[in-house]
Amino acid sequence: MAAPVGGEGLQSCGVDLNNRDVAGYSQQTRVATTERTGSICAPASGSAPTLTDTNNTSAAPWIVDFADGSREMRDLLGGKGANVAEMTRVLGAERVPGGFTITTAACSAYMNGDGSFPQGLEQQVAQALERLEVQAGKRLGDAADPLLVSVRSGARESMPGMLDTVLNLGLNDETVAGLARRSSNERFAWDSYRRFVQMFGNVVLGVAGERFEQAIAASKAARGVSLDTELDAEALRELTYEFQRFYDFPADPREQLSHAIRAVFDSWQGERAIAYRRINRIPDDWGTAVNIQQMVFGNLGESSGSGVAFSRDELTGAPEPSGDFLPNAQGEDVVSGVRTPRDIVELRSWLPDVHEQLMEILGTLERHYGDMQDTEFTVQDGRLYMLQTRNAKRPAQAAVRFAVDAVAEGLLEREQAIATIDPSTLDALLHPTFDPRADYAVVATGVAASPGAAKGEIVLSAAAAVQAAAEGREVILVRSFTEADDVAGFHAAKGILTSEGGKASHAALVARGMGRPAVTGASAVEVDLAAGEVRIGEHVLAAGERIAIDGSLGKITLEDVPLVEPQVSGQFQTVLGWCDELRSLGVRANADTPADVEKGIELGAEGVGLCRTEHMFLGERQPLMAAVIMAEDDAARASAIEQLRPLQESDFEQILRALDGRPVTVRLLDPPLHEFLPHPADLPEGSPARKRVEQLQESNPMLGTRGVRLGLLFPELYEMQVRALFAAAARTPGARIEVMVPLVAYERELELTRSLIERVASEHAHDDYLIGTMIELPRACFQADQIARDADFFSFGTNDLTQTALGFSRDDIEGRVLARYIDVKILDRSPFETLDTPGVGQMVRMGAWLGRKTKPELKLGVCGEHGGDPDSIDFLHHSGIDSSPALHIAYRSHVWQPRRRLSAAAGRTCSAHQSLARLACRRLAAGVKRCCSTRPDRPRKGSARLRRCSRADARRMRYLE
Numbered sequence: 001m002a003a004p005v006g007g008e009g010l011q012s013c014g015v016d017l018n019n020r021d022v023a024g025y026s027q028q029t030r031v032a033t034t035e036r037t038g039s040i041c042a043p044a045s046g047s048a049p050t051l052t053d054t055n056n057t058s059a060a061p062w063i064v065d066f067a068d069g070s071r072e073m074r075d076l077l078g079g080k081g082a083n084v085a086e087m088t089r090v091l092g093a094e095r096v097p098g099g100f101t102i103t104t105a106a107c108s109a110y111m112n113g114d115g116s117f118p119q120g121l122e123q124q125v126a127q128a129l130e131r132l133e134v135q136a137g138k139r140l141g142d143a144a145d146p147l148l149v150s151v152r153s154g155a156r157e158s159m160p161g162m163l164d165t166v167l168n169l170g171l172n173d174e175t176v177a178g179l180a181r182r183s184s185n186e187r188f189a190w191d192s193y194r195r196f197v198q199m200f201g202n203v204v205l206g207v208a209g210e211r212f213e214q215a216i217a218a219s220k221a222a223r224g225v226s227l228d229t230e231l232d233a234e235a236l237r238e239l240t241y242e243f244q245r246f247y248d249f250p251a252d253p254r255e256q257l258s259h260a261i262r263a264v265f266d267s268w269q270g271e272r273a274i275a276y277r278r279i280n281r282i283p284d285d286w287g288t289a290v291n292i293q294q295m296v297f298g299n300l301g302e303s304s305g306s307g308v309a310f311s312r313d314e315l316t317g318a319p320e321p322s323g324d325f326l327p328n329a330q331g332e333d334v335v336s337g338v339r340t341p342r343d344i345v346e347l348r349s350w351l352p353d354v355h356e357q358l359m360e361i362l363g364t365l366e367r368h369y370g371d372m373q374d375t376e377f378t379v380q381d382g383r384l385y386m387l388q389t390r391n392a393k394r395p396a397q398a399a400v401r402f403a404v405d406a407v408a409e410g411l412l413e414r415e416q417a418i419a420t421i422d423p424s425t426l427d428a429l430l431h432p433t434f435d436p437r438a439d440y441a442v443v444a445t446g447v448a449a450s451p452g453a454a455k456g457e458i459v460l461s462a463a464a465a466v467q468a469a470a471e472g473r474e475v476i477l478v479r480s481f482t483e484a485d486d487v488a489g490f491h492a493a494k495g496i497l498t499s500e501g502g503k504a505s506h507a508a509l510v511a512r513g514m515g516r517p518a519v520t521g522a523s524a525v526e527v528d529l530a531a532g533e534v535r536i537g538e539h540v541l542a543a544g545e546r547i548a549i550d551g552s553l554g555k556i557t558l559e560d561v562p563l564v565e566p567q568v569s570g571q572f573q574t575v576l577g578w579c580d581e582l583r584s585l586g587v588r589a590n591a592d593t594p595a596d597v598e599k600g601i602e603l604g605a606e607g608v609g610l611c612r613t614e615h616m617f618l619g620e621r622q623p624l625m626a627a628v629i630m631a632e633d634d635a636a637r638a639s640a641i642e643q644l645r646p647l648q649e650s651d652f653e654q655i656l657r658a659l660d661g662r663p664v665t666v667r668l669l670d671p672p673l674h675e676f677l678p679h680p681a682d683l684p685e686g687s688p689a690r691k692r693v694e695q696l697q698e699s700n701p702m703l704g705t706r707g708v709r710l711g712l713l714f715p716e717l718y719e720m721q722v723r724a725l726f727a728a729a730a731r732t733p734g735a736r737i738e739v740m741v742p743l744v745a746y747e748r749e750l751e752l753t754r755s756l757i758e759r760v761a762s763e764h765a766h767d768d769y770l771i772g773t774m775i776e777l778p779r780a781c782f783q784a785d786q787i788a789r790d791a792d793f794f795s796f797g798t799n800d801l802t803q804t805a806l807g808f809s810r811d812d813i814e815g816r817v818l819a820r821y822i823d824v825k826i827l828d829r830s831p832f833e834t835l836d837t838p839g840v841g842q843m844v845r846m847g848a849w850l851g852r853k854t855k856p857e858l859k860l861g862v863c864g865e866h867g868g869d870p871d872s873i874d875f876l877h878h879s880g881i882d883s884s885p886a887l888h889i890a891y892r893s894h895v896w897q898p899r900r901r902l903s904a905a906a907g908r909t910c911s912a913h914q915s916l917a918r919l920a921c922r923r924l925a926a927g928v929k930r931c932c933s934t935r936p937d938r939p940r941k942g943s944a945r946l947r948r949c950s951r952a953d954a955r956r957m958r959y960l961e
């Protein structure tokens, strides 16, 4: 919710998800006693509190062993920690390497303190390590048989690649020899040590990654080999020592561990993690957990490997598992995209037993979680270990397909299946694709990594993508492979193309998460950053030249292929149909033209909740409207109005026919006068027209002559509109009209306008109508009981209500104030996007309550932008007014903007397109909100009070509108 930080945020479903007091873990203590550079000491027995040490109250418990955790503890253990713990229970300890999780609360305490570990953490880590050593039968730092661990971050919500990970911790010059002896594999031991020194230097101490890569490249060149795997033990040993000269490498494994934990904590505050959180609206104060797990090795030789596997096709949702793996590799190699991985089906021919076990495990996990799973595995000497599982992030079409299949297979009930779909991703279902009938030359193909097609200028860096987007240019980000630092570029680009990587590469994961089309692993694409060009076969393309990709087909072309709008699939219709059966909220579309009405109905709208009539007086009709306003006398005005009436009548008639008996709420003219008038500077100086326009200028037009005031000052205008509407209705069998009066503050305003409407209506042979008002001013909320006397319905205009309640001009705030407010945590997002529930939301509730007090049968609706926002729908659903079957949520497809933008045809098309996506989203959101209580384990994105979006995000919102 767009609540002030520290304010009384709304508790959705009675559950405050910000409350960290989970399973008895309460407030952290802020005590700073430890040296910043301290190491985890072996524990003095009984000196530190443990999870079960209830007598010791001096420090909070900061650690949970995998064996003691569960998926319900996600807030505390992070997604990874909670799922590893759950998986240990479900699959058995022999399948999941042992370990423990340092809680997110410890990270918060660290962040809130002075950079020291919170009190008791080091002792607790030492004790947990001791337990792990007992379980593993190995000791950290043991020169004969060392325990090695991974140290991995894991936030409450997955942040792929954003936080830090260190593998093979525990190696030094002594333990590497022990590892070599125990594994009888010298090369493996030095490969692991080399990786560790590299990762530690890069991740923990910030040594630039290129320094290591350059050294590796030089070593390969000196030996005349091209792959890392071709470097022998001696080469790896030399590299390891070379890397150690890049920084002061700590040989003591406990010191290494202490540094690594600190690095993971610090990575939460790193630039890329902050950028990711802002884009994905993850609260800053959640912190990350740290998972310390016994290492298993995928780089132990040809019967070892690492991979990622999805329980179903991660792109389409089809029931066949999918994924990638690499023999003789560690997990990071698979997801980094540096080596092109092999498809999971090839695992069957490589290691058939492992393949069979993996397929069985994927099924078990999917059934257990009731959701599609995304897992990481390692094969060590032919033995399969599962390292991680989580609900798979997937494109909207895969989510929809999974939901439908899961119900058909009896895996989930409808309500549960609906709750697996994130309504905000549905936009992606309306991504265009290359026109299948188009004839074009494909210059390269790659992995179809994220669906949808995109065209644009080539940019070679994230910074260039961001800059281009700010300038309004459409770009495709072309890279060899992407890294976490490229995320801002993903956001800015229309599509992503990489020459390396597969379906599970960083580029693919992030693009899917963001709904950007992506083609990865297009090996024919050669990116030459130094030359600033991309070479594809004989084509040499400079940055700025155009390229097109289709992420559903994996195709790349240089031609301007036409894109086609997607068709709504049968499966999507099925899911929406379920939502319609389950939801109690009515859903209507916003539409001002017959074409928009038809599209809305096609997507399931039950009628039109807001028809903005001012949109009918723009473009070529604007001079007629200007003539009405500028008329010097009654006769001139009457004649101008008479010219408008037939146009208006035909608009209404077409809309009513398209509605075919469904209701439409027609709003009488609302905008300020100046929206229709020419700019004074465009008129000859001293001319009567200029004088009149100058006379009509207002210093604050949004608070000036608009809404019902316009109707009271120019009653002929409203009379003309009502006459046109009723005449059209009288000619359209089954027409159901609701006449809506905007911007009412005083009950008398509505009383007078109602009598005008009734008088004109009585002249026509149409009596199926209602008269109502928008509630969009604070006074109207407080006086709703009075206003309800003359209203058959209320429609809450939450755009204007937000504007007037907060005193923010919606056209200006997003460009100026919002970014700063978000930066300093006054707001977490635009109140024009998500309802400010503590303020505006309470006014809505009061208006609804007072209105119904006077008139229990009063129909209630919402027609502001918030009607298309899942979080706001959540509030409406839980605010007591949703029990009415009459509540309708209408989406405004056009943000009210300066006239020139409204009249632009392109803007209209774009808005209509967005509105369709929102309409579907609304239907689904209304259904999902009904179902959310069936999935208490699912983190509910919209419920957090503190959600932030970046400056860039704010700009983008403005730009999109």
Ligand code: PEP
Residues within 6 Å of the ligand: 610, 612, 670, 776, 796, 797, 798, 799, 800, 801, 863, 864, 865, 892, 896
């Ligand atoms: C509103 O104020 O919420 C509304 C729907 O009207 P408009 O945005 O057109 O002012």
Ligand code: MG
Residues within 6 Å of the ligand: 742, 776, 797, 799, 800
């Ligand atoms: Mg309004």
